[in-house]
Amino acid sequence: MSKVIRFKIDGKECMANEGDYIVNAAKANNIYIPTLCNLEGVKPKGSCRICTVKVNGRLMTSCTTPITEGMEIISNNDEINELRKMIVELLFVEGNHFCPSCEKSGNCELQALAYRFRITVPRYPYLFPQKEVIASNPKIIKEQNRCIGCKRCIRTIKDEKGHNIFAYSKRGHKSEVIIDPDLGAKMTDELAEKAMNNCPVGSILKKEKGFIIPIGQRKFDKKPIGNEIENIKI
Template sequence: MSTTIRFKIDGKEIIAEKGQTIVEAAKANGVYIPTLCNFEGLPPKGCCRMCTVKLNKRYMTACTTPAADGMEVESDTPEINDFRKGIIELLFVSGNHFCPACEKSGNCELQALAYRFKMMVPRFPFLFPQKGLDASSPKLIKEQNRCIMCKRCIKAIKDDEGRSYFAYQYRGNKLEVILDKKLGKEISDALARKAMDTCPVGSIIYKELGYYQPIGKRKYDKEPIGSDIEVQQ
């Protein structure tokens, strides 16, 4: 049985391996579907809804949906892109994302998506929620003002016994991601750095590092997020 499947994204023929998600298959074919909570090597969990595509009149997350033969996926359409922009804006107003004072600025995926989708001002009112900051770990700062609850750190940062360093707390719009006090105290240097690198925004900051790249040399200063995937037509 062949393991190759063919389907279409916005009319473009995509050749994929069986078992690939739509996002993975798209990437392999030079098509960028914006993602945020998705992280290579971690099991997907459609939290942010950025990679929403339309499939058989239904909205599906492309990071969790396996590619299948004959699919007709709509991704880069005005409707879907407006939803995506709306999601970015939701994340901006529901936190306190003051980019100029953030260590991650320029390397932040949320900011980069806002650039890509040309967000000038969110359509929603800023909520200015009261959120705290946990600096009790000797290695890490957990900045709740910037957290977008993407779950990446929860899935990625575990000890040898599979216990998570991070977890959700509460539910609904009170939801937050917190660092285990005990595990956070003993976290290794390597794992702490991995935690920071896993975080798409500036919510997990490795202490004593701060700003380490000048403006102009950061990841998203010159080229939009996703342009490394997109094939020049």
């Protein structure tokens, strides 16, 4: 049986099981810490840095840092929120995100975080990179313009033998997530659906399934991101 320990987040006394990651311990105490790469039940990587908090004076990713007895965490102050806002803005400008025409609009976690941080126009210049749309797969479309490199698809979408269907290609600023042509061609409808749902943005879309839920009735159209954790009445 796990040991229950005490810690503080933004001055609030909290309790959680020893060894829980900070982001999960915060959620158990109705405190929302935003993430993009993290997915419940999947080993965390800390690649997006959106969940950064200050632990005993040091900046750390909350999805990869286990909670310990007496830990003091700062998650909601001007410094941390400015850092998170900057990361969201940079993700927008380094890709080509056109929210009004995107199938994921209203269900997109990046878009929802932009609303949460009250971002209307990023402060940084748009790069307008030339990226391709991979439509050769029989089940899905891989829209590289919207990919944020969170690695969710790489970590969660595997064939029956455990082989990764998605993988990184190239290096540095040219790196991109691609689909293995042979394994991808054998994807089931269920796996294609899972890939689309696990993607936090509109980079993976299942073919022949678009705009089924009307805009205005989608997840983040109804309630802002984090609302289900913070229990804020709308």
